[in-house]
Amino acid sequence: MTKKEQFYLIAILTHVGMGFLxxxxxxxxxxxxxxxxxxxxxxxxxxxxxxxxxxxxxxxFTGIDVYLKMIGATIxxxxxxxxxxxxxxxxxxxxxxxxxxxxxxxxxxxxxPAIFIGAETLxxxxxxxxxxxxxxxxxxxxxxASIYTFRRSITIERMLDVLTMLLLPLIAMLVNLFLxxxxxxxxxxxxxxxxxxSGGFGPNQVSTVLGLGMFIAFVQLLLASKSKTFQVxxxxxxxxxxxxxxxxxxxxxxxxxLLMMAVLLLVLYRITNFNAxxxxxxxxxxxxxxxxxxxxxxxIQTMGLIDKRYANEDVNGRKKSxxxxxxxxxxxxxxxxxxxxxxxxxxxxxxxxxREEESGIxxxxxxxxxxxxxxxxxxxxxxxxxLLVTPLILYLGNKLQIFALLFTIFWLLTxxxxxxxxAAPAFVYSLALLNVRFxxxxxx
Numbered sequence: 001m002t003k004k005e006q007f008y009l010i011a012i013l014t015h016v017g018m019g020f021l022x023x024x025x026x027x028x029x030x031x032x033x034x035x036x037x038x039x040x041x042x043x044x045x046x047x048x049x050x051x052x053x054x055x056x057x058x059x060x061f062t063g064i065d066v067y068l069k070m071i072g073a074t075i076x077x078x079x080x081x082x083x084x085x086x087x088x089x090x091x092x093x094x095x096x097x098x099x100x101x102x103x104x105x106x107x108x109x110x111x112x113p114a115i116f117i118g119a120e121t122l123x124x125x126x127x128x129x130x131x132x133x134x135x136x137x138x139x140x141x142x143x144x145a146s147i148y149t150f151r152r153s154i155t156i157e158r159m160l161d162v163l164t165m166l167l168l169p170l171i172a173m174l175v176n177l178f179l180x181x182x183x184x185x186x187x188x189x190x191x192x193x194x195x196x197x198s199g200g201f202g203p204n205q206v207s208t209v210l211g212l213g214m215f216i217a218f219v220q221l222l223l224a225s226k227s228k229t230f231q232v233x234x235x236x237x238x239x240x241x242x243x244x245x246x247x248x249x250x251x252x253x254x255x256x257x258l259l260m261m262a263v264l265l266l267v268l269y270r271i272t273n274f275n276a277x278x279x280x281x282x283x284x285x286x287x288x289x290x291x292x293x294x295x296x297x298x299x300i301q302t303m304g305l306i307d308k309r310y311a312n313e314d315v316n317g318r319k320k321s322x323x324x325x326x327x328x329x330x331x332x333x334x335x336x337x338x339x340x341x342x343x344x345x346x347x348x349x350x351x352x353x354x355r356e357e358e359s360g361i362x363x364x365x366x367x368x369x370x371x372x373x374x375x376x377x378x379x380x381x382x383x384x385x386x387l388l389v390t391p392l393i394l395y396l397g398n399k400l401q402i403f404a405l406l407f408t409i410f411w412l413l414t415x416x417x418x419x420x421x422x423a424a425p426a427f428v429y430s431l432a433l434l435n436v437r438f439x440x441x442x443x444x
Contacts, residue, residue: 016172141420198250243298
C-alpha cells in the first residue's frame with residue numbers, strides 16, 4: 001500500500017468517524033467549521049501556496065458546505081461560498097493570475113449595475129444585505145475562483161487530490177444520512193422530494209452534492225485505484241452515494257452525476273488505445289449492471305414510489321401536470337421580467353419580490369440562467385455567455401482536457417435546477433478552466 005493510499009484510507013475512516021460525531025454532537029461540527037478555516041489559512045500561509053494548496057482547501061469547504069448546513073452548524077448561511085472566496089483571494093495574492101482571466105474580471109463587472117439597482121429598489125421590509133448576498137455570492141464566488149484557476153497548470157495527480165478533498169466531507173455527510181434515516185421504508189410515503197431521506201435539509205441541494213460525490217468516487221475508481229482493495233472501496237462509495245442520492249427523490253443530482261459518468265467513459269474510450277478500450281467496455285457493462293441492482297434495491301425500499309417519481313407520476317400513478325415540479329412558472333416569470341427590463345434587469349434580489357407582486361407566487365429562483373436575465377438584463381446574458389463558451393473553447397482546443405467538459409456539464413445542469421445556492425457549482429466550474437497535465441501513465 002502506497003503512502004497516498006494509506007492517507008486516503010485513513011482520511012476516509014476519519015470522516016466516517018466525523019459523521020458519527022457530528023450527528024450526535026452537531027455543535028462540534030460548528031467548532032470544526034471554524035477550526036478548519038483557521039487551519040486552512042495557516043496551511044496556505046506556511047506553504048506559500050507553492051503547489052496550489054488553495055485548491056485543496058477550497059475543495060474541502062465546497063464539500064463541507066451542504067453538510068454543515070444539514071446539521072445546523074454553519075456560522076453564516078453562505079459560509080461555504082465565503083470560505084472559497086477567502087482561499088481564492090489568498091491564492092491570487094500568492095500566485096497572481098493570468099492576464100487572459102480578464103474575461104472573468106469582466107464577468108464580475110457585468111454584475112455590478114444590478115447590485116446597485118437592487119439596493120435602491122428593494123422594499124424597506126426586505127433585509128437588503130441578505131437578499132443581495134443570497135443571489136450574488138454564488139456568481140461572485142465563481143468569478144473569483146475562475147480568475148485564479150484560468151489556464152493555471154496542474155498535474156492530473158494534483159487534480160485527483162483536489163477531488164479527494166471535495167469527496168471526504170461528503171463521506172461524513174453520507175454517514176449522517178444513514179444515521180438520520182436508517183429505514184427508508186418508514187419515511188417514504190409519496191413521490192415528492194423527501195426531506196427525511198435528505199437529512200432534514202433541502203433535497204435539491206443534498207441530491208446535487210451526492211450526485212457529485214458519486215461521480216468523484218467513480219473517477220477515483222477509474223483513475224486512482226491501482227489495487228483491488230481500493231477498487232472495492234471506491235466501488236462501494238459509488239453505490240452508497242447513488243442509493244442515497246436516488247432516495248432524496250430529487251432527480252437533478254442523480255441525472256447530472258450519471259451523465260457525467262457516461263460522458264467520462266465515452267471520452268476515455270475515444271482517446272485511449274485499443275487495449276484500454278476493452279477495459280472501458282467492461283467497466284461500462286459492470287456499471288450498468290450495478291446500476292440496475294441499485295435501482296432494483298431502491299425500488300423495493302421505496303415500495304415502487306421511486307419508479308413513479310422518475311416517471312413523473314404521483315403516488316397513485318397519475319401523470320403530473322408539471323414536468324419540472326412547478327419550476328416552469330418561476331422560469332416564465334423571470335423571462336417576463338427580462339422582456340420588461342431588457343437592459344439592466346430588475347436588480348439583484350428583486351426577482352422574488354416582483355414575482356410575488358405580479359403573480360402571488362412567493363418562491364426564490366431555482367434557475368440561475370433566468371435569474372441572470374431577470375435581475376441583470378442584457379448584461380446578465382453576456383455574463384452567462386462568457387461562462388458557457390469559455391470552458392467549451394478550452395476543451396475544443398485540447399480534447400485531452402476532459403475535466404473542462406465534465407465540470408462544465410455539472411455547472412450547467414446544476415444551475416438549471418438548483419441555481420447557485422451552494423458553493424459546488426461555482427467551485428467546480430472554476431476547475432474546468434485548469435490546464436491539467438497528463439503523464440504518460442494516465443494517457444494510456
